[in-house]
Amino acid sequence: MTSKPTVAILGPGGIGGLLAALLSRAGHRVVCLAREGTAEVLRRDGIQVRSGQFGDFGAAVEADTELREPVDVCLITVKHTTLDAALTRVPPAVLGDALVVPLLNGVEHPASLRTRYVPELVAPATIRVESTRVQGGDGEGVVIEHGSPFTEVDLAGAATVRPRLDALASALTGAGVTARVVDDETAALWAKMAFLAPFALLTTRYGVPIGEVRTRCRAELEALVAETAEVARACGAPADPAGSLARYDLFPAAAKSSMQRDAEAGRALELDAIGGALLRAAERHAVAVPVAARLVKELGGAGA
Template identity: 80%
Template sequence: MTTKHTVAILGPGGTGGLLAALLSHCGHRVICLAQDRTADTLRRGGITVRSPQFGEFTAPVEADTELREPVDACLIAVKHTALDAALTRVPPAALGDALVVPILNGVEHPAVLRARYRPERVAPAVIRVESTRIAPGVIEHGSPFTELDLAGDSVPRPRLDELAAALGSTGATARVVEDETAALWAKMAFLAPFALLTTRYGRPLGEVRTRHRAELEALVAETAAVSRACGAPADPDRALGRYDAFPPGAKSSMQRDAEAGRPLELDAIGGALLRAADRHGVPVPVTARLVGELRAAGH
């Protein structure tokens, strides 16, 4: 029987809201941390999920504007562009012995969190999912899978195993991986081409992978080269196969943000990729061009 946990979710949006609802639905205690209006909505109505994998359900959650008590884990699921401001909702003194689990895009955020919280309790995670908050407390989960990899090179393994079991009890796939660098770059190597191309051309993945196939293949090769230079394995053919398996209407979160006029995680994804390439002397001309074009467009 899975131990019931108390989990805080900073950022109950597409990803955080889905995980909050799934955990609550399985009997775990969930505290969502958000601004006043969102917190009030969640307290009153919970979180409704519409999902091809989990069905449609509404799960009750607690909600507050700030963490005020120790928890077993705090999942950080805000956009990178909002990270600094959002972290004020999680005072280090309130965490107790909690794991801090960032589920952010990019590869540079773990250092930020380890500077603020106990380094040996920061456990970076990556998630493979398409999930969108269409209104406060309403989540549309579009992908037929929800897969999480938990890492943390200095985190006690039993703590990671316990959290993976709690997440796995929801029906999501959760596992502990040994190599944090490999986990973060595996996500980056998939996400960067997807995000940059769908946002640059304003088209869903199905169109991008056919109309702009050469650019997609070049981006995959470039990100794989940077990943290897950073000490992580890379498999370009597997990445391309995953793109081809995705629903054709899939959009990246960066593309959705661009369509909605929200700030983009361009620096956390494209910028971080360029910085890593520069540090290791890896040429990435297609990546550099696309990032430059997006920046020139005002992003």
């Protein structure tokens, strides 16, 4: 991988659009893969970013409905609810030996992706950011609102692709993202899950931002953090419930989870990928998670 890798981004939404714009601004060739209406707007108008951390700027990107040539890396930034359909835009034969880097919520997707692409080239990543696409597609420009004062990415993968992961981390860092390569994929995925699940389930269930959750629902938040930490440990990952609570307290009070935003917009929820996966892992390891189970059921995921 060169110092300026060519990057395909499947799903130029809040996360994918932000990373696409940052990488393009840093001089990388970026190809966004999306449905035709969005691809047309991207080719014509590029991406506009509004960010306290990075400033307000526009970035030109290439765009298509599917990948038609090899690239160095493909970032997968769609929602779980649209993953299967979206993957048809990235034919394995065209992808070649590119890194496949999913930045998806949950913990179960790497195994699924490894049945479609070269297993050792699938390098899961986690991202900590609040970023939303507020306009986009079918005649409207693509506008990304980046609300968090941080954008942090952890990359994990097979030892054989470590130099390529280091190069990708360097590219992301050069674009302004705090990026690092970590050794333990399970630990990375569960560190994100242990933070995300309480955040997503509680903000969505009660329809309030994190500031109200951490005050009005403090006992429930603490119980849910403890449950997810216990499941993470059972899955072989370290857990830091006190650290998670401290991070919630540092979050901007108005921050909302992506699941909450989906609920507000009437979109399908990633409930199975987050809450369902948590319950399945808890069942496998015989960990009691009564608060999580109740919230998933109340959100419509009974039997998830």
